[in-house]
Amino acid sequence: SQQGEEDPQALSIQEGENATMNCSYKTSINNLQWYRQNSGRGLVHLILIRSNEREKHSGRLRVTLDTSKKSSSLLITASRAADTASYFCATDSKYRDDKIIFGKGTRLHILP
Amino acid sequence: EAQVTQNPRYLITVTGKKLTVTCSQNMNHEYMSWYRQDPGLGLRQIYYSMNVEVTDKGDVPEGYKVSRKEKRNFPLILESPSPNQTSLYFCASSVRVGSGNTIYFGEGSWLTVV
Numbered sequence: 619s620q621q622g623e624e625d626p627q628a629l630s631i632q633e634g635e636n637a638t639m640n641c642s643y644k645t646s647i648n649n650l651q652w653y654r655q656n657s658g659r660g661l662v663h664l665i666l667i668r669s670n671e672r673e674k675h676s677g678r679l680r681v682t683l684d685t686s687k688k689s690s691s692l693l694i695t696a697s698r699a700a701d702t703a704s705y706f707c708a709t710d711s712k713y714r715d716d717k718i719i720f721g722k723g724t725r726l727h728i729l730p
Numbered sequence: 731e732a733q734v735t736q737n738p739r740y741l742i743t744v745t746g747k748k749l750t751v752t753c754s755q756n757m758n759h760e761y762m763s764w765y766r767q768d769p770g771l772g773l774r775q776i777y778y779s780m781n782v783e784v785t786d787k788g789d790v791p792e793g794y795k796v797s798r799k800e801k802r803n804f805p806l807i808l809e810s811p812s813p814n815q816t817s818l819y820f821c822a823s824s825v826r827v828g829s830g831n832t833i834y835f836g837e838g839s840w841l842t843v844v
Binding site: 663716722 | 734770772830833834835836837840
């Protein structure tokens with residue numbers, strides 16, 4: 619079954635505003651990661667949150683994890699034009715140690 | 731510098747002409763994987779390898795082959811490419827999958843099959 623479904627599929631906001639993206643998954647996980655992809659480029663790791671953590675911060679990024687709802691959110695504060703990219707969540711299953719599954723991503727566009 | 735290098739970056743080929751996309755990583759990673767990315771479908775895993783001489787099918791393996799003879803290299807082979815294999819391909823590696831290890835991606839290979 620598909621893990622990691624991001625929501626919304628696309629998001630446009632003004633520069634300086636905060637951007638929030640959500641990720642839902644279906645089976646229990648050990649870890650959830652967020653990745654960023656600039657147009658047509660490889661994905662780059664942003665932040666990891668483990669299943670026993672509820673919130674992590676890294677610079678302008680804030681990630682939350684709610685294992686009871688099987689969901690995570692990525693908040694980018696004070697957005698910049700350079701934040702324009704696609705953002706993916708990736709989960710590794712508690713029951714399979716050979717699988718990490720990426721969602722379909724949220725396309726974020728920061729308007730000047 | 732930690733890198734996953736894939737070649738070629740861009741390729742236009744004809745139906746049925748065998749091609750190989752190479753992938754090499756310099757981080758001594760055990761885990762390597764190939765993905766394809768298509769609009770609206772996200773990243774789909776083609777094949778993965780947990781270590782040398784160990785490969786497994788991902789979600790969309792049909793029409794592809796891989797090999798892992800050395801730890802650093804994981805080539806993707808299209809024996810008889812077809813137009814539905816036109817896509818953006820990514821090679822990725824990690825120390826090992828799971829445990830929250832970071833996955834490192836190559837820059838992608840744009841493949842067009844005509």
